[in-house]
Structure formats: C-alpha cells, structure tokens
Amino acid sequence: MSSLNTLSPLASLIATGTKLWVDSVDPLLVSESFKKGATGATSNPIIIADLVKTGRFDQSLLEFARTFKKDNLDQKLLSQKVAWAMTNHLVSMAEEVFLGLFQKSKGEDGYVSFEVDPLLEDLANTMPLSQKVDLYIEQGRYWSTNHPNRMIKVPATEAGLASLEELAFKGIPLNVTLIFTKRQYRLARQKIWAGIQRRRDLSQFKSVYSIFVSRLDVYTEKHLPKLSPQAQGMVGIVNAKAIWLENRDFWRDHPTPLKQEIVFASTGTKKPEDSPWKYVAAFAGSDIETNPPATNQAVELSGKQFAPAIQDLPSRDVLNEIEKSLDVEHMEKTLMAEGLEKFAEPQKALIKLISEKLAQNL
Numbered sequence: 001m002s003s004l005n006t007l008s009p010l011a012s013l014i015a016t017g018t019k020l021w022v023d024s025v026d027p028l029l030v031s032e033s034f035k036k037g038a039t040g041a042t043s044n045p046i047i048i049a050d051l052v053k054t055g056r057f058d059q060s061l062l063e064f065a066r067t068f069k070k071d072n073l074d075q076k077l078l079s080q081k082v083a084w085a086m087t088n089h090l091v092s093m094a095e096e097v098f099l100g101l102f103q104k105s106k107g108e109d110g111y112v113s114f115e116v117d118p119l120l121e122d123l124a125n126t127m128p129l130s131q132k133v134d135l136y137i138e139q140g141r142y143w144s145t146n147h148p149n150r151m152i153k154v155p156a157t158e159a160g161l162a163s164l165e166e167l168a169f170k171g172i173p174l175n176v177t178l179i180f181t182k183r184q185y186r187l188a189r190q191k192i193w194a195g196i197q198r199r200r201d202l203s204q205f206k207s208v209y210s211i212f213v214s215r216l217d218v219y220t221e222k223h224l225p226k227l228s229p230q231a232q233g234m235v236g237i238v239n240a241k242a243i244w245l246e247n248r249d250f251w252r253d254h255p256t257p258l259k260q261e262i263v264f265a266s267t268g269t270k271k272p273e274d275s276p277w278k279y280v281a282a283f284a285g286s287d288i289e290t291n292p293p294a295t296n297q298a299v300e301l302s303g304k305q306f307a308p309a310i311q312d313l314p315s316r317d318v319l320n321e322i323e324k325s326l327d328v329e330h331m332e333k334t335l336m337a338e339g340l341e342k343f344a345e346p347q348k349a350l351i352k353l354i355s356e357k358l359a360q361n362l
Helices: 009-015 027-035 045-053 058-069 075-104 129-144 158-169 182-197 214-223 235-253 278-282 293-302 316-325 328-361
Strands: 019-022 040-042 112-115 150-155 174-179 207-212 261-265 288-291
Touching: 009 019, 009 293, 019 027, 019 293, 027 075, 027 293, 040 075, 045 075, 045 328, 058 075, 058 328, 075 112, 075 328, 112 174, 129 150, 129 158, 150 158, 150 328, 158 174, 158 182, 174 182, 174 328, 182 207, 182 235, 182 328, 207 214, 207 235, 214 235, 214 328, 235 261, 235 278, 235 316, 288 293
Parallel strands: 019 040, 019 288, 040 112, 112 150, 150 174, 174 207, 207 261, 261 288
Antiparallel strands: none
C-alpha cells in the first residue's frame, strides 16, 4: 500500500500497542481480519442474525433443527435452541482461528466473546433477581466448558454484576459489557476482584471491561445541546479514557499474571461529519479496540498512520465544562434503559428470523 517504511493503517494502529478485535464472527471477515493483525473477535445476536440472513448457513440451521426435532419441541423452543446452536457454531469457528494465538500468548489474547442470554434482561422479564443471577452463572459455566479461548460476555446490569464474583471464582474469562460509567466499571471490577481472591491459581484468569463510547456522544447531542463545539462529541472519549486510567492504576497496584484490560467498544461514528476513525485514533496505544468491520475498512482505506493517543486529553477548559455540565447519573440511567432494549430485542429478532426460515424449509 505504501513505501517500505510505512505500515498499513491497521498495522500502524496495532504497532501503537492496541490489540484489535473484530466486531464480527463472520468466518470470512474473521479470517481476513486475522491476516491483517486482529487478535480476537466478538459476537452478539445482531451479528448472528445478519449472518443467518445471508443464507450461507441455511444447511447448518436445518441440520440443527433436525437434531432437535427428535425432542418433539414446539416451534418457539425449537427456534431458540437452533439460535443458540448457530451462535455456538459460529463462535466456535472463530475460536479456532485465534486458538494458536491464545496458546502462544498463554491466555493473554486470542479470545472470542460469547454473549449469554440477553432475554434475561428483557424488560418484560419478571424473574426474581436471584434466579437471573443463578442463570447467568449457569450459562457462563455451560457455554465456556471446553472452550479455552471463549470469553463469556455479561452485561453490567444488577443481575449481571451480581453474577461476576462467582463466575470469576470459577476462572471463566469474562467480558463485562454495556458499561457507560465509572460506577458500573468499579462495581464490575470489585466483584471480579472479590471472585479471584477466592482462587488459588490466577495464572489463567482474564477479564476485560467493555466501555461504550459513541452512545455517550449521541446522548450529549440530545440532552446537552448547549455544550461548546470543543466539548460536544468528546464526552465518550473523555469518559472512556478516565476509566482506562483507573483500570490501569488498579491492576498495577493489584497485579495478576494476565492483564485485566479495557475494551473500547461502540467505536463506530454516528455523525457523517466525523471521520470514521475518530474513536479509533483517540484510543490508539493501549488495551483493546473492538471495531465494526466497516470502521476497520475505512481505517484501512484512510492512508493514515496512527500514533499513541490514549493519554491525550482535551484542554482543561473542555474537561471542566464536561464535568460541570454532565449529569452522570442521568446519563447512565438513560443509556442503560436504551441499551437494555437494544440488548434483548435483537435476540428476539434472531429467534423470529430462524423460526421463519425453518417454517419455509422443514
């Protein structure tokens, strides 16, 4: 793409110290991203549904359905089981790509995230909290068994957070997702720290904390329209960097054999006037970025050479304006309400999609 002394844009990003995880388990994208330096991947129901829609995996769907048909399940339960089987299948294929890297790094990298049942957080779910917690733990143990480089993704909800100590005690690699604020991050870290303190062996324990970025800037556009042009669009970056700094300092003072890292998530820009690599560039230099495939493609076509920027912050005036203007409690409450709706609905849509496909073909 360039002279002998110039790296490709993605290679230059990785050279800053950033680990790149692709936000997809599409086998083709995973293979392509791995060749370009990606060292992990993530999944969610939207990603799985988009792959199912392509028709590329119809044969697998039918094979799973025929297997479960023997159990005389009704259509809804059959579709649910097929949805989980398909998710497990796609994530397992991605794990195979990164397994060698996982082994070579002795568990430091090479993970693929697997999201436990989002319907536990369905707004219509009236299940008692204790039962939800038990199910998070049960599912985490079940879906991680015999998958050494599978990272169980748990949301930073009341039930999700309450499950973390036991999951960490069991040594299950964890990706705590749907984090918007320091409060959520601290609760997650405290629970995980409590869990690993009960373990005799910490040599293989790994956790990451997925901090959502762009959704904060969508929030401020709507709720803080009077922010100055210098501050508007910077809240997501400032917030994530503050959490990154706190995480770095905590684990520096409480060292573990493997790094307990921040994942910079939701890094796709939402405003047309923003460069697609706005957030990518801001967090270059440390920990992990999970970028959507479209963002990585835009980065690769940018011709840009990335430099470490993780410790760069706006001016003191901008930081003071953000601190003075932002109601963090309201922001977390608002974004969690929106996030939970976005969390559960895609799983329902995936099950519905599979049900429709099976109805046409079985």
